[in-house]
Structure formats: C-alpha cells, structure tokens
Amino acid sequence: MTRLVVDEDRCTGLIAMHTPGSTLEAFGAKATVLATGGYGRIYQRSTNAIINRGYGISLAYHAGVPLQDMEFVQFHPTTLLGSNILMTEGARGEGGYLYNRLHERFMASYAHDMMELAPRDIVARSIQTEIDEGRGFDGGYVHLDITHLGEKMINERLGGIRQISIDFAGIDPVKEPIPVQPGQHYSMGGVPCDSNGATPLEGLFAAGECACVSVHGANRLGGNSLLETIVFGKRAGEHAADYVKGTIMPADGAHSDALVREKQAVYDLMGDEGESFAVVRDELRSVMQQEVGVFRHRAGLQRAVLTIRELRGRGRNVRVKSSATSFNFELLNAIELKGMLELGQVIAEGALAREESRGAHYRTDFLERDDEHWLSHTLAFQTPDGPRFEFKDVNISRFQPKRREY
Amino acid sequence: MVTLKIRRQDGERVWHETFPVEETPGMSVLEALFIVQEALDGGLCFRYSCRGAVCGSCAMLINKVPRLACRTQVSDAGNEMVVNAVKWGPLARPVTRVAKGEILIEPLPNMEVIRDLVVDMDHFYELLDSIEPWISAGEDVPEGGNLMSPVVEQKIEVYTGCILCATCHGACPAAARDEMYLGPAALAKAWRFSLDPREPEKDKQARLEAVDNNSGVWGCDVVFKCTAVCPKKVTPTRGILALRRQIPKNRIKNIFNRRK
Numbered sequence: 167m168t169r170l171v172v173d174e175d176r177c178t179g180l181i182a183m184h185t186p187g188s189t190l191e192a193f194g195a196k197a198t199v200l201a202t203g204g205y206g207r208i209y210q211r212s213t214n215a216i217i218n219r220g221y222g223i224s225l226a227y228h229a230g231v232p233l234q235d236m237e238f239v240q241f242h243p244t245t246l247l248g249s250n251i252l253m254t255e256g257a258r259g260e261g262g263y264l265y266n267r268l269h270e271r272f273m274a275s276y277a278h279d280m281m282e283l284a285p286r287d288i289v290a291r292s293i294q295t296e297i298d299e300g301r302g303f304d305g306g307y308v309h310l311d312i313t314h315l316g317e318k319m320i321n322e323r324l325g326g327i328r329q330i331s332i333d334f335a336g337i338d339p340v341k342e343p344i345p346v347q348p349g350q351h352y353s354m355g356g357v358p359c360d361s362n363g364a365t366p367l368e369g370l371f372a373a374g375e376c377a378c379v380s381v382h383g384a385n386r387l388g389g390n391s392l393l394e395t396i397v398f399g400k401r402a403g404e405h406a407a408d409y410v411k412g413t414i415m416p417a418d419g420a421h422s423d424a425l426v427r428e429k430q431a432v433y434d435l436m437g438d439e440g441e442s443f444a445v446v447r448d449e450l451r452s453v454m455q456q457e458v459g460v461f462r463h464r465a466g467l468q469r470a471v472l473t474i475r476e477l478r479g480r481g482r483n484v485r486v487k488s489s490a491t492s493f494n495f496e497l498l499n500a501i502e503l504k505g506m507l508e509l510g511q512v513i514a515e516g517a518l519a520r521e522e523s524r525g526a527h528y529r530t531d532f533l534e535r536d537d538e539h540w541l542s543h544t545l546a547f548q549t550p551d552g553p554r555f556e557f558k559d560v561n562i563s564r565f566q567p568k569r570r571e572y
Numbered sequence: 573m574v575t576l577k578i579r580r581q582d583g584e585r586v587w588h589e590t591f592p593v594e595e596t597p598g599m600s601v602l603e604a605l606f607i608v609q610e611a612l613d614g615g616l617c618f619r620y621s622c623r624g625a626v627c628g629s630c631a632m633l634i635n636k637v638p639r640l641a642c643r644t645q646v647s648d649a650g651n652e653m654v655v656n657a658v659k660w661g662p663l664a665r666p667v668t669r670v671a672k673g674e675i676l677i678e679p680l681p682n683m684e685v686i687r688d689l690v691v692d693m694d695h696f697y698e699l700l701d702s703i704e705p706w707i708s709a710g711e712d713v714p715e716g717g718n719l720m721s722p723v724v725e726q727k728i729e730v731y732t733g734c735i736l737c738a739t740c741h742g743a744c745p746a747a748a749r750d751e752m753y754l755g756p757a758a759l760a761k762a763w764r765f766s767l768d769p770r771e772p773e774k775d776k777q778a779r780l781e782a783v784d785n786n787s788g789v790w791g792c793d794v795v796f797k798c799t800a801v802c803p804k805k806v807t808p809t810r811g812i813l814a815l816r817r818q819i820p821k822n823r824i825k826n827i828f829n830r831r832k
Contacts, residue, residue, distance in 0.1 A: 496614035
C-alpha cells in the first residue's frame, strides 16, 4: 500500500504496489481496514520485526487523520544484545536476576520490594541508568541471569529463551548469563479509533498495533496486546463488514487521479544520483534511540527535532538506483522511509510538547505526572510545516489515576 | 572479511555473483545480505520479516543446506564443508569444501524462482491447504471447555512449532522428483490434526484417506532430511511414519463402517 485515496472526506480505497511486478494498482473499496502494525523500527533497537516501519500509520496521517499519543513508546527492559530479540518477562517471572558489571542486583536500589518484577518502564529505566552511569558492560548491556534455575526448569519453562540465546548470541543461559539491554517494544499511539475500529475518516478502520483504541493509555501492560488482535481485530472486521452493507461503491475518478500522481511520485524516486535510503534511515534510527528513547529531556528532544527536519530534507533527495522490475526492495525501502521520517517527527515533537512524565514517556526535566495540565491525548495533524498539535480530554470512568509507587 | 557467493536470477538469465562483506561478531547471513542490498547492489532480492526465526520468510539454501538466513551465523557458515546433495544423492556426506570464508547462497530448491533468492511459495501453500490444516469441529465449545491432557498436548506441540518456512520442502528428495508430493510440512500438519482430540473422527479419517497414496505418506524416502533441517525441531518424518501406521487401522475401521 502506498497511499489511501480520500474523496469528499471519505476513504474510498487505496493505491498499492504489486511487489512481484513493482506495478502500482488502484483498489476502490467501500471500507478499508488498516492492519499494518507498529513503528518500532524507526528506533535503532527494537524487538519488532524488520518490516514494522509504521508505513500504514503514516498513510492515515497523509489522508488527514490525526495521529494520537505517538510519544508514548514502550521500551522493553530485556532485549538480547545485538539482535534485540525479546527476552520475555517470563525469564524474570520464573526467578531470573539482573546484574550489573559489579555483579550487583541493582534493582534493589530502584524498586526495593518488587526488584526484577517491577513494571516494564521502571526496569527499563533502571537498566538504562546502570548503563549510562558506567555500571553496565562494554557495549551497553547488563546481565539477565537464569543459571540458578537449572537446566530442567529452563528447558521446561524458558525453552524458547534458551534456544534464541544460543542461536542469536552464542550464549547458553543454562551456563552463562544473557546479555540484555532495553529496546523499543510497543507503540501505544497510532491511528485513533473507537472500540469498533472506526477512525475519524469515514470508511477507514484500524486494528492492531497501528490503531490507538487507547486501552493501553500511556503504557501497555505485558500480554495486553492480545486485546488488539483477539478483541479489537475481530470487532473492527465485523464492524467494517456491517458498514459496507449500507454503502455504495465509490466512483473511481479519485482513484485514477491518485494512481497517476502515485506513478509520477515513484518515477521521480528513480535515479542514480542522490542520497541512499539506508544512510538517512540509519541516522533517523540513531537519533530516535539517543534522544527520544527511554529518557527524554528538552535539549535532547530539540536536537532530535532539528535533526529529523534536516533528515526530511535529505529524504527528499533519496533516489533508487535499482531498476529491478520485480521485488524492488530498494524502491519499497525508499517509499517507506518517507513515512518513517514523518512518524519520527511526530513522536519527537509530541515528546517535546508533553512537559511531564507519564507511563512510558519519561522526561528527566519533568519527573512528575502532571494531571492538571497533561491528562490529555495528543493529536498530531499533518501540515506542510510539520505536525500541528491539538489535545483532547481523556475519558476516565471507573478508575481515577493514582500515584504509582513501588 | 567474508565473501557471499550468491546465485542470481532475472527471468531466464542465471549467474553467480560474489560480494565481499566486512564480518562483525554475531553477524547473521541475513545481516550480511542486507549489507549487500544496501551498500553494494540494491537490486538483490530476498524475503525477510522478523529476523528472529519466527516468521520463516528468509529460508534459503546456504552452503547447500536449506535454512533460515537470520538464524545462520556468518562465522559458522564461512567455515563449513559443503555437501552437494543433488550430485551425491539423499545420503550424501560432506565431500567438497568451499574456499574458507566463502558462503554459497542459493534459492530454496524444489520451488520456482521468481527472482534471485525469492521463490514462489504458492505451490507449497496449496499443498498445505489440500490437507485442510484446521479443526473441522464448529466453534461451539463443550461445557467446561476442551480439556486436553498434558501428554497429548506435548505430542501436538512438537508439530505446532512449524513456521511454514519450507526448508523441509527444499531438503526433500521426494518433493524433488514428484511435484505433487504433499511434502514434509503438509504431512506433519496432517499428523498434528490426527493427534488432536478436538478433531471429529470422520474428519480424521478423511484426512488419512487423502494422504494414503504415493504423493502422500507412501512417497516419503524416510531419510529424515526434513527433520535434520527444521529450524524449529519439528519431526515430519516421525509424523509421516505415524500416519503410515495409522492407515491400516483406518482401512479396517472403514470396512466395518461401510457394513453398518
């Protein structure tokens, strides 16, 4: 998918590329359901699959849908050094310990009672602090030690963790501690939608990590993304199926126009002289990791915003050298890079605007949650000059927010 | 420094091309392929998604062994003996050595190449679909839920680990000579549903009848190549042998059923 088609304030289908033929085609649709996943890969370290670049979310943004709560990005405390594959919370749940370079169980100084079982964001910040203050190992990691659980229990309960460590880090957790570091894990924000998956744009639905039903607030609990698939995925599908019954097929004029424009856009991307998508992409991922990561503060976020603005300029000069007419991955990458740059900008500017710490969004210059000013959703609207922000009240019914203490 | 020797294909044109890649500790073959694609030749095609041996997209033939590029370390593959299975038959042992530091990368065998390392998976999926790999019972759950004993669950779990990467299909000598052979993945899946207590008896019988032929369980050479290459430790050959043992029982059952 390379573009959503909007005609008179209604989503009437999309333009997509047939990957084996690298040809663009228009699809008219009474209803369109986005199920394109999160945007983890705009960070240097992420547990997400390589294809999770958030492109579907950026297309909704282009189609005029504001993006909601994008600055709330969850970092998992324990991802495998190197590949950043998820080392499940279960490893600590079963009794695993975290050690720094000095062989201290450092969680004692951050969450004395909960220790390794403290919530994700707290453990992630604790590990990052150990690394930042020089108590991590060279290369920026700490040890997740499950050796004391014994081979039998590890095989029974954590067999997957053992296999991944052997295959991807050359470490057998039965004998040695696992090298881990925090990494991006889940995008709480996304395309706003109600509990039926309906977005503010008529005819467009969203489900899964690309959507923001907002049940996860500013910080998702472990295991709760099942809600997105089992509950809201089903509801979005059923609701979209109901919706099309009372809808007529859109006229295809808008699609033809969009297809012509899109073909021109792809043609303009081709060329031998220009920036490489990979260079721009890697710089984006690096600045997101450093300045818009586990810890954030004004000066760093301002640096990120400036860098991303510059990268967006360079992104316009990215050219695709490969003229392959089948599975042209360089072309797909170059197209998706534009979305990544835009989402990076929305996240960084949203994080800069939100002068408080809430859930996964942690500002070292505003350590407290500020319900008086910031108990609100962020909405980012696309404009030619970058995102324009609006804020919307949070719907709170049964549970009032309370101070988190561990 | 390691050299990737990659079999390229664009339509009718086939050629081998070598690319030098600076090796870093812990580098997977998939990462090495990204370096080629991003820095040396943007036209190189290969499938990928998760990079964590979960999605099964990056299956390819590495040093003549079908495996996942993400799960194969450059440091291992660069120091391997290479078996030419096609030349030496299904029981071949290592006979040749590629130059040290060279990794030979080719598309998965027994499948049609679309371009470079990308193969057409449609046929593989069609074979799988043909054994109806799902529980045929409706969605009505009996009172108290569908309880399963841990023993049965563990037997099934061996087979549910399959990620449909098709490395088994690429390793299979029966698939090489018979295009209609159901293949290790589909047959392992057939056994998985034969084990499942939720599956109605008549559907189990129908599935057994569907695999009771020379393009089904009787086509297998029982050389365990699929089992050897499976990245998720699935044991298709054992499943095929179990189906073979089940079939005579099923035939007898059918005779009695017909008499009723």
